[in-house]
Amino acid sequence: MLSARSLFQEIIDNDESYRLFCSIAASGETQGGWENARIAALVPTGMADMAPKITRHGADEDKHGRIFQQLLRKRGLEPVPVPPETDYTMLLEKNGIGLAHSKLRAEERLTEEDIVVYLSHSRVTEQRAADQMVMLRKHFGDHPEVGRAIRMISNDEDNHLAYCHEELLRLNHEGHGRTIQRVLRESALAEIVVYRDVSLAVMEHMGRILKWPKAKSAALAAGIRGMHAYERFAGWHRAVGLAMPERRDALGGPVTPVPEPA
Template sequence: MLSARSLFQEIVDHDDSFQLFCSIAASGESQGGWENGRIAALVPEGMRHLAPKITRHGADEDKHGRIFRALLRNRGLPSVPVPPETDYTMLLERRGIGLAHEKLRREEPLTEEDIVVYLAHSRVTEQRAAEQMDMLVKYFGDHPEVGKAIRMISHDEDNHLAYCHEELLAMARAGHGRTIQRVLRDSALAEIRVYRDVSLAVTDHMGRLLGWPAPKAAALAAGIRGMYAYERFSGWHRMVGLRMPLRRDALGGLPAGTPGYA
């Protein structure tokens, strides 16, 4: 029987698939850390109060990258190159979602609208990240090898999502509501396509590493396409709503350390 638990267990139990999984995750998190660091440095003068929170967001993402690399080191495995078709962040940028790296490499201050775009894009991608980590905590939160890492990252992703909700609501009150609605919708519709494509690509690579028979690989691909059909029909709406989070000022304090994952 195919299930998220059994599939992830296969990936964790096999060195080659675990190596690819952690390498993809570490690369994406580190890229997110760089992006947030640049955004924090370029925040416009009228929004400088957000810079510490954006910096904290980036520090968390960097920490997650270190955690995944530490999981590899603990098995004596090096990182491997990330196949381009599995690079979620890069593929989103190619679709014009979020702030382009070319803009972030300049030394020109961002605009208020750029910060709105950053937060709206983050609200969508952090929704995905929080949901994925919730699932992994449910099935592997007590796993002796990866459980501690999963719980730590899940806590951070919940904080990131809460921060996006709270700051976007404040910006909506400041008059950015229409821009927020537009960017949220565009980001969500692009994200679900990219997530489908990346999921299919990762499944293909994992299937070859783990020797999955053709019927199993086909069933998994069909499941991914079925999920996309649901998300395209109505599921994407969960990514665009805004509500005041229970966790207020979630990124207002000092970032947590990474004991055991230096």
């Protein structure tokens, strides 16, 4: 029987599939760290009070990248190049989600609307990240090799999502409501397409590495497409709602250090 637990167990039990998984994860987290660092450096003067939290967000993402690299080193593995079709972060940018990298590489300060776009995009992608980590924590939170890393990253993703909710609600109160709702909807609908395509590409690569039979690969692809159909019809609404989180000022403290190898 196919299940998220059995699939991930297969992936982490095989060095080559584990190597690809950790490489993809490390690359995405590191890219997210760079993006947040640049946004913090270019934040508008009138929003300077947000810079420390954006910096903390980026530092957490950098930390996650180092954690995945550390997991590879513990097995004596080197990272592999990330196939472009599996690069979630790059494909989001190509589809116009978030702030363009050309803008982040420049030295011109961002506008208030840019920050609203950044936070709205982050609210959508952090919902995806938090949900994925909840699933992994449920099945592998006590795993001797990856459990500690999963628990730490999951806690951070919950903090990031809480931060996005709180800041967007504040900006909504300050008059940015229409922009927030527009960008949330556009981002959510575009993100589910990117996530479907990336999921299909990752499963295709994993299937080749693990030599899955055609029937198994076809069943997984059908499941991914079925989930996309549900999200396209109704599921995307979950990524656009805003509610005051239980965790307040979630990014107001210091970054938790990377755990030492066991």
